[in-house]
Amino acid sequence: GAVVSQHPSRVICKSGTSVKIECRSLDFQATTMFWYRQFPKQSLMLMATSNEGSKATYEQGVEKDKFLINHASLTLSTLTVTSAHPEDSSFYICSASRAGGPYNEQFFGPGTRLTVL
Amino acid sequence: GQQLNQSPQSMFIQEGEDVSMNCTSSSIFNTWLWYKQDPGEGPVLLIALYKAGELTSNGRLTAQFGITRKDSFLNISASIPSDVGIYFCAGRYRSGNTGKLIFGQGTTLQVKP
Numbered sequence: 029g030a031v032v033s034q035h036p037s038r039v040i041c042k043s044g045t046s047v048k049i050e051c052r053s054l055d056f057q058a059t060t061m062f063w064y065r066q067f068p069k070q071s072l073m074l075m076a077t078s079n080e081g082s083k084a085t086y087e088q089g090v091e092k093d094k095f096l097i098n099h100a101s102l103t104l105s106t107l108t109v110t111s112a113h114p115e116d117s118s119f120y121i122c123s124a125s126r127a128g129g130p131y132n133e134q135f136f137g138p139g140t141r142l143t144v145l
Numbered sequence: 146g147q148q149l150n151q152s153p154q155s156m157f158i159q160e161g162e163d164v165s166m167n168c169t170s171s172s173i174f175n176t177w178l179w180y181k182q183d184p185g186e187g188p189v190l191l192i193a194l195y196k197a198g199e200l201t202s203n204g205r206l207t208a209q210f211g212i213t214r215k216d217s218f219l220n221i222s223a224s225i226p227s228d229v230g231i232y233f234c235a236g237r238y239r240s241g242n243t244g245k246l247i248f249g250q251g252t253t254l255q256v257k258p
């Protein structure tokens with residue numbers, strides 16, 4: 029159990045276009061999903077926390093109008109990178125926490141490699 | 146953003162050797178976690194620690210939650226080639242699973258057969 033998927037696994041787009049990344053919890057309901065960004069040889073940096081049915085909470089320095097997050101159901105959250113630029117090229121990883129219980133940890137998706145030309 | 150201090154940054158060891166890495170923080174955490182990340186993949190949870198002083202094993206892996214709640218270590222015994230990867234510690238201030246995680250900088254492990 030506790031499988032998280034992401035789609036697409038990699039995407040290449042032109043500068044100025046928007047890209048949508050999906051994060052799904054396949055075998056459990058996730059009340060909370062998290063979006064991270066990871067640059068080469070660096071650690072994971074939290075971008076935002078997403079709760080089902082409510083607005084996402086963004087970390088300091090992350091533009092909410094550029095990185096649109098929608099958590100429409102207990103199994104799906106989406107991250108849309110709007111008007112992408114080369115500096116947005118990165119590895120985007122989501123994680124999901126099971127609803128209920130204090131010891132249910134974050135399970136991570138396999139990541140999405142975004143390359144903006 | 147805030148990060149934990151994780152060391153060493155990288156290790157290159159011989160197969161069969163034991164490995165130790167640790168994380169320290171200036172703040173108290175309620176939870177310490179250890180993840181492993183393979184290239185091009187998301188992190189996979191190895192061990193979760195919830196109580197100060199707690200010592201937990203998962204196969205050849207052993208991790209401890211420091212008594213001061215400001216540090217944790219991970220040991221890998223009898224390393225094998227598939228242990229290669231990046232190991233991250235992560236801490237959480239809040240109890241429960243909805244609090245955000247703070248990640249260490251990672252320890253890159255290479256194992257020579």
